[in-house]
Amino acid sequence: MPHIAVIVVPVVDPLLGVRQLAAGADGDLDVDGAKHVLSPYDEAALENALRLRDKSPESTVTALVFGSAVANEALRYVMALKVDAWRWIGLDNAAQWDPHAVARMAADAVERLEQQPSLVLMGPEFGDRDDGLVAPMTARLLGRTYFPMAFAVGQEDGQLVLSRAADDYEERLVTTDAVLATVSTHHSVRLRLPLIKQIMMANRQPVTHEAASTETVPAAVRLTEVEPSNAGRVRGASCRMLEGSASEKAAAFAAIIKEKAST
Amino acid sequence: MSQAIKAVALIPSVAATNSLQTVRTAASLADAAGGQALAIVAGISSVDGLDQCGPSRIVRMEGLPADADGPVLASGFVEALKASVPELAGCLLLLPYGPVEEEIAGLLAVELGGAALGKCSSINLVADGCQVERPVYGGRATARLHASQGPFVCIARPDLKPGSEPATGSTFEETFTVSPVSTKSDLQKIPFDGPRHPPLEKAKVVVAGGRGMGAAENFAQLEAVAAAIGGVVGCSLPAADAGWYPVSRQIGQSGKFVCPDVYVAVGISGMSQHMAGIAEGSPIFAINNDPDSSIWDVAEIGILDDWRNILPPLIEALNA
Numbered sequence A: 001m002p003h004i005a006v007i008v009v010p011v012v013d014p015l016l017g018v019r020q021l022a023a024g025a026d027g028d029l030d031v032d033g034a035k036h037v038l039s040p041y042d043e044a045a046l047e048n049a050l051r052l053r054d055k056s057p058e059s060t061v062t063a064l065v066f067g068s069a070v071a072n073e074a075l076r077y078v079m080a081l082k083v084d085a086w087r088w089i090g091l092d093n094a095a096q097w098d099p100h101a102v103a104r105m106a107a108d109a110v111e112r113l114e115q116q117p118s119l120v121l122m123g124p125e126f127g128d129r130d131d132g133l134v135a136p137m138t139a140r141l142l143g144r145t146y147f148p149m150a151f152a153v154g155q156e157d158g159q160l161v162l163s164r165a166a167d168d169y170e171e172r173l174v175t176t177d178a179v180l181a182t183v184s185t186h187h188s189v190r191l192r193l194p195l196i197k198q199i200m201m202a203n204r205q206p207v208t209h210e211a212a213s214t215e216t217v218p219a220a221v222r223l224t225e226v227e228p229s230n231a232g233r234v235r236g237a238s239c240r241m242l243e244g245s246a247s248e249k250a251a252a253f254a255a256i257i258k259e260k261a262s263t
Numbered sequence B: 001m002s003q004a005i006k007a008v009a010l011i012p013s014v015a016a017t018n019s020l021q022t023v024r025t026a027a028s029l030a031d032a033a034g035g036q037a038l039a040i041v042a043g044i045s046s047v048d049g050l051d052q053c054g055p056s057r058i059v060r061m062e063g064l065p066a067d068a069d070g071p072v073l074a075s076g077f078v079e080a081l082k083a084s085v086p087e088l089a090g091c092l093l094l095l096p097y098g099p100v101e102e103e104i105a106g107l108l109a110v111e112l113g114g115a116a117l118g119k120c121s122s123i124n125l126v127a128d129g130c131q132v133e134r135p136v137y138g139g140r141a142t143a144r145l146h147a148s149q150g151p152f153v154c155i156a157r158p159d160l161k162p163g164s165e166p167a168t169g170s171t172f173e174e175t176f177t178v179s180p181v182s183t184k185s186d187l188q189k190i191p192f193d194g195p196r197h198p199p200l201e202k203a204k205v206v207v208a209g210g211r212g213m214g215a216a217e218n219f220a221q222l223e224a225v226a227a228a229i230g231g232v233v234g235c236s237l238p239a240a241d242a243g244w245y246p247v248s249r250q251i252g253q254s255g256k257f258v259c260p261d262v263y264v265a266v267g268i269s270g271m272s273q274h275m276a277g278i279a280e281g282s283p284i285f286a287i288n289n290d291p292d293s294s295i296w297d298v299a300e301i302g303i304l305d306d307w308r309n310i311l312p313p314l315i316e317a318l319n320a
Helices: A040-055 A069-080 A093-097 A099-111 A134-142 A196-204 A246-262 B019-032 B070-084 B099-112 B216-229 B237-241 B307-319
Strands: A003-008 A060-066 A085-089 A119-122 A145-150 A152-156 A159-165 A169-175 A179-183 A221-228 B005-011 B036-042 B057-062 B092-095 B115-120 B122-126 B129-136 B141-147 B152-156 B172-177 B187-191 B205-209 B232-235 B262-266 B284-288 B301-304
Touching: A003 A040, A003 A099, A040 A060, A040 A119, A040 A152, A040 A179, A060 A069, A060 A099, A069 A085, A069 A196, A085 A099, A093 A099, A093 A221, A099 A134, A099 A221, A099 B099, A099 B115, A119 A134, A134 A145, A134 A179, A134 B099, A145 A159, A145 A169, A145 B099, A159 A179, A221 B115, A246 B216, A246 B262, A246 B284, A246 B301, A246 B307, B005 B019, B005 B070, B005 B099, B019 B036, B019 B092, B019 B122, B019 B152, B036 B070, B057 B070, B070 B099, B070 B172, B092 B099, B092 B122, B099 B115, B099 B152, B115 B122, B115 B129, B115 B141, B122 B152, B129 B152, B205 B216, B216 B232, B216 B262, B216 B307, B284 B307
Parallel strands: A003 A060, A003 A119, A060 A085, A119 A179, A145 A179, B005 B036, B005 B092, B036 B057, B057 B172, B092 B152, B115 B152, B205 B232, B205 B262, B262 B284, B284 B301
Antiparallel strands: A152 A159, A159 A169, A169 B187, A221 B141, B122 B129, B129 B141
C-alpha cells in the first residue's frame, strides 16, 4: 500500500505583484521570467504523501511536475525531497485556460505511470490559471473517487483515511477505492526541508521535459486578455485613517462599524 | 413558437448563498439572448422565490437521496437536462458558488463535453458563444475568456456583475424523476468537540484575523468583537496555516467567499489571495501596525496601531 502520485504545478511567487509583469503573448501576462514557487497546497500534498511513505516503506511517491522551464527550480526541490520517481511534463501556457484540456493532460500523465497509484494528491487549483475545476474533472476522467480539501491523509487497516473540515464537523472518508484528493494546508503538515547534499545531487541530475499528452484536442476555452486586478477595488483609494489615542480611535471605529452594520 | 432555452440554472441544494442570484442571472442572460431560462432544482431543495427570478420553467428533480453527493447530483442534472433541453450546444449552465457546486460543474463539463469557464465575475452570451471574466493568478489579475461551443458551464461568484432585471411572467413548474442511483457512501460525519461556528458565507459582519494576531488565544478578542456586533470570525491563510483558527474558517482564494456589509480585517496584510475571498462591494475596515501594508490600498477606514492597543477599548465601545 499505497502508491501515491502528487501533481505539482509551480505558481508565480505570491509576493510578486502582477503589475510588475509585462504583457505577454496571446493576451496573457509574461510570466516565463518570473520566479515560480511551490504553492502551500502543493507543499502540503507532497508532505502528506511523504508521511504516508514514511509509515509504510513499501509504498512509493511519484511527483508529476507540470510546467515549462519555469518549473525547473521547483522540480529540483521536489527531487531533493527524495521522491521515488518524478516526471517533468511540459505545459503550454495557452492550453491552460481550458480546464477540460488541462484535466485531460493530468489524467493522461497519471494513466501513463507504470504502476497506477491508489492515491493522487494535488492542490485545489492546478497552477495560476485554474480556479478549482481541474481536480474534479481529472478525478472524473480517471474514474476515481474525488475528495476535496483534505487536511489529513492517512492509512488504517489497509484503507485510505482522508479528513476534511466543515463548519461544525469533520468529514472522513475510509475507502479502498482509487482516490484523487485535493489538500488544504494544516499547521501540523509542514513540508520537510531537503538535505543540502540532496539539493546538490538534484541540481546535478539531468532532467528533460516530457510532452504533456499524446492526444491533441483543441482547447474549448481561449483567452482574450488578462489584466491586473485588485478584486475590483481601486488601489490607492483613499483610506481614511483614524487619529487620536487608542481609546479615541477605538471609539470612532466602533461608531463607524456599528452604523455600517445596522444599515 | 416558444423560444429556445438559452440558460439553465442548476440548484443542487439550499446551502449555497446565491441560488436566487444564479437563477436571476440565468434569466437575465437568456432574456438578453432572446431565449428562455430554465431552473433545475434538486428535489430536496426548497428555495423560496425561485418563480420570482424570471425562469420560464422550474424542473424539480425527484428520486435523489436526501444526502446525495456531488456525483449523484451531477448524474441527476445530466438526466434532467437531456430530457428538458433539446439542444445544449448554445446553452449556458450556471451553478451557484460552493464546493459541491464546483464539483458538479466539473463533472457536468466532462459528461456533456462542455466548456468549463470557472467561477465567473461576469458572463455574457454573445453571438459566437460565451464571454466571461474570472480571477486568475491568485486573484492578482482578471482573465477574459471566450468559448464558442457550449454547453458553457459557469459558476456564479456572489459578486457576479448583475445583468438587467429579467422579465417575470408565468412560470411553469414540473417534476422529473431521476433513475434510481446507488447511494453507497463511505463518508462519515464526526461532530467537532469545540464551539460551533455560524456560517461565514451568509454573515453580514465578518471579523477576520491574520498573521498579525500572533497566536491562537488572541482570536478570543476577535470573537468578542464579533459577538458585540453580531458578526462571525474568519481568518486568513497564514492564520489557518499556523493552526490559530480552523481551516474551515479561512477566507480567500482557496477558502470561503464572503460578501458582508462590514469586513473588519485585523493583522491582515491584504494580499490578493486573501482579497479574492471578499466581495468587491464589501467595505473593509482595517487595524494593522504596518504602515506599508497592502491593506491600506483596499480599506475604507483604518487604524494604524497594534491591535493589542485597540481591541480592548473597541470591545468596550461596542458593548457600551
